Amino acid sequence: MKKKPVSIRNIAEELKISVTTVSFVLNGKAKEKHISKELTKKVLDYAKSINYRPNQIAQSLRTGKSKLLVFMVEDISNNFFSQLARIFEDIAYEKGYKVIFCSNENDDEKANELITLFNFRQVDGFIIVPSPGIRETIENLIKDNIPVILLDRFYEGLDCNSVVIDNEQASYDATQHLIDNKFKNICFISTASDQSQMYGRLHGYEKAVEANGLEPHVLQIPFNEIIKGKGKEYIRAFFQKNKDLDAVFFSTNYLAQSGLEVLKETDQNLIKDLGLIAFDDNDMFKIYDPTITSVAQPLVEICTKLMEVMLPLLKKKDVSETHQKIVLKTDLIIRESSLAKQK
Amino acid sequence: MKKKPVSIRNIAEELKISVTTVSFVLNGKAKEKHISKELTKKVLDYAKSINYRPNQIAQSLRTGKSKLLVFMVEDISNNFFSQLARIFEDIAYEKGYKVIFCSNENDDEKANELITLFNFRQVDGFIIVPSPGIRETIENLIKDNIPVILLDRFYEGLDCNSVVIDNEQASYDATQHLIDNKFKNICFISTASDQSQMYGRLHGYEKAVEANGLEPHVLQIPFNEIIKGKGKEYIRAFFQKNKDLDAVFFSTNYLAQSGLEVLKETDQNLIKDLGLIAFDDNDMFKIYDPTITSVAQPLVEICTKLMEVMLPLLKKKDVSETHQKIVLKTDLIIRESSLAKQK
């Protein structure tokens, strides 16, 4: 049978003292509240002996803090996000916070639904990879003084904490690297999205191409078509039309996945002849043939910064004063796929 | 400034009725509790107009239910587990449950720590991929009447709900498939673990090899060496010693990862000449050259079963009566890497 866990009241009764005293001692306020050393020790010892654990629900109700953070990403099964989750998990637990991970699929309705599900209040803070159209929801969270940090992307003009990477620079460098390796017809395969991260990646590419007097070749696939699994068709058609490409830059890891599938289907040798770079690193890229060059995001640094920004927010009364925008540098991991090919 | 959310009391005051009545109406007990249609409507309308959301913390405190499930895996950044997480997330949310994902790294101390962190009580149920030595902890959870389901592996002789796959059969079939494709010196690369899933995979392999009058070649790497990143060294040494191997069966996806790295380093052609099968599918296997045959677990089915077993447990007073052990079939996804090679 389910035996009830011991409460602070049980301890108080057992030791014939008040609940208040027990609470003070357990919260380390013994000194401050003038509880005698002997009694303090007695309480501590007894609590330990029965393995007392406070009921966090009751604590939450009383204090208004749940020690729960929401980490909302696009898709937790995506390698990039699950890596982030794994790292953030450790950092958060170390600070006494539990984390609820969820996936919004970059869909506004789903994102809003999830945020209301968490009830605006029963969670101490949000880390959100925002879908395109939930700017207003975010504004409301901030207005309600809930700690929020945007991750991976942000809204132009919205004053909000965020941790992102320098997408434009990353993309520029990757493109320039291809150019340095003698590739001339470099295409950029991306989503039809005006979200900040995609915008940055596109512009970095365009700038680099232009700076070198080359022609841009851009494919932008509507996001909902990708969801429907039609990404490959778009890519296939694009390659069909652009026969003279000598390099491909994929702007996300799932596009790289689809793109490589298409290339493999089309012609086994294509993959070796083309210059290839993918955004977001993947362990598999190390063992692919050729090994694949990628733009790696600084995962640990991202998570560290997230917590660094989050912690003070959780303490503060007023969240709005100090909006920080953290922009991190990426790493271009150069592997075989982007090096000049000797024919 | 942080404005307080409306409470049931505010509603009661506004409508000049009792808190009890409001609660009854909001919980759909109006009819049963003889609240008049008019008043019922009035309350409902008002609640909606102010967008009332109950404080779930208070609800939890009162009812003892948190609507929170813990989904503890080995490593949430591992493709297999993050895929499961993504699927389970949807299923759980649909039923009104939120999910806390965490990673125990197959480490007993970490697993125990996490379980106590969740305080045994403030969570409605646990789904756990158990590390080798937490059998006692699990027994205690069951004794305390907390719903638990073991996932992916179980403890021999411990009566507990579990959802696993038929590892032995899966492994047997995969090995037999290699044998059918003319491979004769098939090695099995695994962890030195007597956990049920690994045991099953090893035995399936051994049985198939024996049934065909072949020699087994087994490498079992200590788990802590893998954690330390020494997996590759072990594999490298093993390949060095066993020059006559013509096929490799990797018992987990991270071993496949390491193994392929080693093979690639050693000799680019090796990968194409050897027969290869990996446990757990990965999207990347589709685009590898050769495409890689894998044993795919039925992810959706696993998650569906998990929830199917969990839901009744969450309702019940006594959890111990109906321990279910669900064993699911795997899918051998045959790709190029395991087909007979023409020399």
Add this chain to the structure above:
DNA sequence: CAAACATACTAAAACGTTTTAGTAAAAAAA
């Protein structure tokens, strides 16, 4: 026409904490 029942509602306790605003006694200061 009293007893039984149905209807429409509510007061108050309870869940397990934290915290405010105390009290009583001992010690120090005047």
Add this chain to the structure above:
DNA sequence: TTTTTTTACTAAAACGTTTTAGTATGTTTG
């Protein structure tokens, strides 16, 4: 000696719900 301060502790309210055990009417029933 009286007043003030310090020490050691506690009663009770509060957080926002749910639920038990009512009450006060009105309506049937025998």
